Amino acid sequence: MDGTSEVGLRINGKPFSRVIDNRTTLLDLLREQAGVTGPKKGCDHGQCGACTVLLDGDRRVNAxxxxxxxxxxxxxxxxxxxxxxxRLHPVQQAFVDHDGFQCGFCTPGQICSAVAAIAEARAGWPSVVTPPDTPPGPVEPTAAEIRERMSGNLCRCGAYVNIVAAVREVAR
Incomplete structure (x- = not known):
């Protein structure tokens, strides 16, 4: 065994195949081998969310x-x-319209996380702030719900108010 494997993915709808070192993270594969620079290496520990991408539809993961x-x-x-x-995705457009970014470093991860958070709420997945007596069905996109669902994505500039407004507009 030489510690490498062939991996085949679809990245943004396009097939990608490569022999890689088995220790390669998805983030490093995306940035260094596939030339996809949207996801950022912030903390490299899964704590900041700058590397958030969507996997197999709308499941968010830390790459x-x-x-x-x-x-x-x-x-x-x-x-x-x-x-x-x-044509921008509605969440991308809402971030522009609501000025949901400042330096922009976290923005790609914030946007991917927002897409997933909206899908989760629409699917009726409760969060820790969803009232226990909430009937089954879509979860109301309150500011508290959005803040909780987006809590894994940090913005060092503090654009949270505008991020919440952007996500709330699309979630409605």
Whole structure:
């Protein structure tokens, strides 16, 4: 065994195959081998969310924590894959409209996380702040719900008020 494996993924809808070191994280594969620079290496410990991407639809993951070899056959969507040609995804447009970014370093991860958070709430997944007596069905996109669902994504500039407003607009 030489410590390498072939991995095949779909990245933003396009097939990608490569022989990689088994220790390669999804984040490093995306940035260093696939040329996808939206996901950022912030903390490299899964604590800041700058590397958040969507896996197999709308499940958010921290790309810095996943070994790429464990994802053979998976579909990975980064912030670059959300837009439809020149037309921004509704969450991307809402971030622009609400000025939901300052330096922009965390923005790709924030946007991917917001897409997943909205999908989770629409699917009726409760969060820790969802009232226990909430009937089954979509969860109301209150500011508290959005803050809780986005709590894994840090913004060192403090654009949280605008991020919550952007997510809330799309979630409604």
């Amino acid at each position: 810095c924590l996943l070994l790429a070899v464990s994802l053979d056959g998976a579909d990975v969507t980064t912030v670059e894959g959300l837009a439809d040609g020149d």
